Amino acid sequence: MTTFTKNALITFLSVSVLSSAAMADADKGKKLYQKNLKETCGFTGAVFAAKYKQADWDKAFKAGTLDKKMSEACPAGKAYFESGKFKKLEQHYYDFVHDFAKDSGNIPSC
Amino acid sequence: MVKQLSLVAALSLSTIVHADEAALQKQIEMLMKRIEQLEKAQGSIQQTQTTLQEMQTTMKEEQIAQSDMLSKVNAQSANDNIKWDIDFRSAIHSLDYNASTQSNTLMTNRLWLGMGSKATDDLFFYGQLAVYNYWGAQPEDIAWNDDNWRASSQPHDVDLRLRQAYFVYKFGNDWDVPMTFSAGRRAATDGFLANHREGNKKPGSPLAHITNMEVDAAMVQFDFDKVFFPGSYLKVVYGRSNDPMSSGATSSPYLTDTSTGDDTVDFLVLPMSIYNDGQNNLMAQYARITNIKGKDKRAAGTAQLGAISYQLDGLNEDVDFLNDSTLFASVAMTHTNPDGDTPILGSLENKIGYSFWAGFLFPDQITDGGRFGLEYNYGSKYWTPMTWAEDSLTGSKIATRGNAYEGYWNIPIVGKNLTAQLRYTYLDHHYSANTSYMIDPDISNLDNSQELRAFVRYQY
Numbered sequence: 078m079t080t081f082t083k084n085a086l087i088t089f090l091s092v093s094v095l096s097s098a099a100m101a102d103a104d105k106g107k108k109l110y111q112k113n114l115k116e117t118c119g120f121t122g123a124v125f126a127a128k129y130k131q132a133d134w135d136k137a138f139k140a141g142t143l144d145k146k147m148s149e150a151c152p153a154g155k156a157y158f159e160s161g162k163f164k165k166l167e168q169h170y171y172d173f174v175h176d177f178a179k180d181s182g183n184i185p186s187c
Numbered sequence: 188m189v190k191q192l193s194l195v196a197a198l199s200l201s202t203i204v205h206a207d208e209a210a211l212q213k214q215i216e217m218l219m220k221r222i223e224q225l226e227k228a229q230g231s232i233q234q235t236q237t238t239l240q241e242m243q244t245t246m247k248e249e250q251i252a253q254s255d256m257l258s259k260v261n262a263q264s265a266n267d268n269i270k271w272d273i274d275f276r277s278a279i280h281s282l283d284y285n286a287s288t289q290s291n292t293l294m295t296n297r298l299w300l301g302m303g304s305k306a307t308d309d310l311f312f313y314g315q316l317a318v319y320n321y322w323g324a325q326p327e328d329i330a331w332n333d334d335n336w337r338a339s340s341q342p343h344d345v346d347l348r349l350r351q352a353y354f355v356y357k358f359g360n361d362w363d364v365p366m367t368f369s370a371g372r373r374a375a376t377d378g379f380l381a382n383h384r385e386g387n388k389k390p391g392s393p394l395a396h397i398t399n400m401e402v403d404a405a406m407v408q409f410d411f412d413k414v415f416f417p418g419s420y421l422k423v424v425y426g427r428s429n430d431p432m433s434s435g436a437t438s439s440p441y442l443t444d445t446s447t448g449d450d451t452v453d454f455l456v457l458p459m460s461i462y463n464d465g466q467n468n469l470m471a472q473y474a475r476i477t478n479i480k481g482k483d484k485r486a487a488g489t490a491q492l493g494a495i496s497y498q499l500d501g502l503n504e505d506v507d508f509l510n511d512s513t514l515f516a517s518v519a520m521t522h523t524n525p526d527g528d529t530p531i532l533g534s535l536e537n538k539i540g541y542s543f544w545a546g547f548l549f550p551d552q553i554t555d556g557g558r559f560g561l562e563y564n565y566g567s568k569y570w571t572p573m574t575w576a577e578d579s580l581t582g583s584k585i586a587t588r589g590n591a592y593e594g595y596w597n598i599p600i601v602g603k604n605l606t607a608q609l610r611y612t613y614l615d616h617h618y619s620a621n622t623s624y625m626i627d628p629d630i631s632n633l634d635n636s637q638e639l640r641a642f643v644r645y646q647y
Contacts, residue, residue: 101557102603104388107632108500115417120375184270184303184311
């Protein structure tokens with residue numbers, strides 16, 4: 078067995094033992110907004126997320142009324158927010174609006 | 188008879204008087220009870236009043252304490268306008284340059300300290316301080332017997348590297364074509380498509396197929412989103428990547444010294460997003476670099492580069508596996524034009540190089556959010572992109588003149604805060620390994636090379 082093969086095997090085994098936890102994906106939520114809502118709402122995802130503060134988005138998500146809160150932020154998207162498609166992807170949308178909320182303090186890069 | 192009647196009357200009167208007295212007594216008792224109740228109620232009211240007063244006092248005290256605390260926070264945060272973030276990675280690299288040379292195992296640490304500052308919604312700054320070292324590193328410019336095991340613990344040099352530092356000013360938000368101006372040391376590394384192999388969610392600014400370098404430049408961006416395709420924009424970037432000026436104790440400090448044939452290297456780069464709806468992302472880029480180095484490191488001519496890259500993020504919404512998969516493909520071209528008697532790529536003639544790059548990322552079905560990635564690159568004989576800051580220790584795989592194969596596994600361990608990656612890269616060189624414009628591709632210097640890298644990365 079060559080040195081490279083040995084190193085490869087050790088490295089693979091080391092990484093394989095690492096376990097994984099649930100992953101929130103704000104970036105995916107941003108892309109979903111861009112794809113499904115940007116044109117309907119008429120403004121960018123950054124503007125949409127900044128319609129409310131983090132606490133407001135949190136409260137709505139925990140109460141199961143994120144669809145209503147988002148409909149308030151973008152009335153034109155009401156039909157989408159009430160659809161089963163939105164329910165399935167709700168977590169990603171929440172991660173996105175939470176991370177880019179009005180008081181998130183997020184600083185965009187170039 | 189009269190006497191009998193009087194007796195009856197007297198008895199009746201007596202009974203009436205007795206009945207009145209009992210009723211009166213009862214009323215008096217009721218009144219007394221009422222008075223007692225009222226007294227109790229009054230007592231409760233007084234108690235409530237006292238409690239309220241106490242609460243009011245407590246609230247006032249709390250308000251004063253909060254106000255004091257706020258003043259302290261205010262004083263502490265006054266002019267403290269930078270937000271820091273951290274990206275630290277420890278990695279192990281196993282390197283192999285075909286069977287004729289020995290393999291090596293390298294351990295590295297990489298620390299990026301991100302700085303964000305936002306003056307207004309339209310004016311902000313981003314910077315990044317970086318240290319990327321290998322374990323047991325020997326400082327290049329330090330005298331013999333001076334090791335890095337005391338470099339930061341005892342008096343030493345003043346080195347602290349700046350990877351990125353630029354401000355961004357957005358204006359004309361109400362215009363049909365809003366604009367952005369930016370200047371500084373730009374986010375020109377790990378750009379579009381290279382972010383996957385680096386385990387980054389977000390790509391840097393340029394197209395990684397032809398640009399992956401740390402550069403200083405000024406940029407104007409035109410957003411065509413309102414008048415053209417969704418997500419479309421054009422960036423005009425002008426910068427300088429080399430200035431052979433003399434900064435030592437000379438009679439003319441900071442004057443560009445061209446006596447050795449070296450000269451300033453300036454570039455114009457036009458990265459553009461043609462269409463981006465969140466799922467389909469089509470980008471392109473043109474670049475022109477002047478005074479590129481030819482033979483003997485002398486300024487020799489001009490290089491032009493172009494690329495078109497496409498990414499499909501989410502192949503089918505109804506199938507989870509496909510919805511979490513990403514497919515990309517990119518084509519690129521480089522053109523060298525020597526303008527004197529110094530050869531570029533071993534020739535005094537114009538040379539054109541081509542390249543193709545494709546990749547597919549898909550859920551690993553093992554971890555939550557983890558993905559496998561497979562990539563393939565091809566480069567022709569004269570293919571010479573500006574990708575020399577690419578984080579591949581056996582040389583830029585995108586710049587390979589021949590075939591490059593790569594597979595990686597991006598693994599979230601604790602959400603996005605602790606991640607890992609396992610990556611294997613194999614470069615099959617048909618011509619000389621692509622390290623600069625100075626070398627003739629026909630001079631073969633390496634048959635193949637491979638790297639296995641594993642890292643664990645903390646980001647917050």
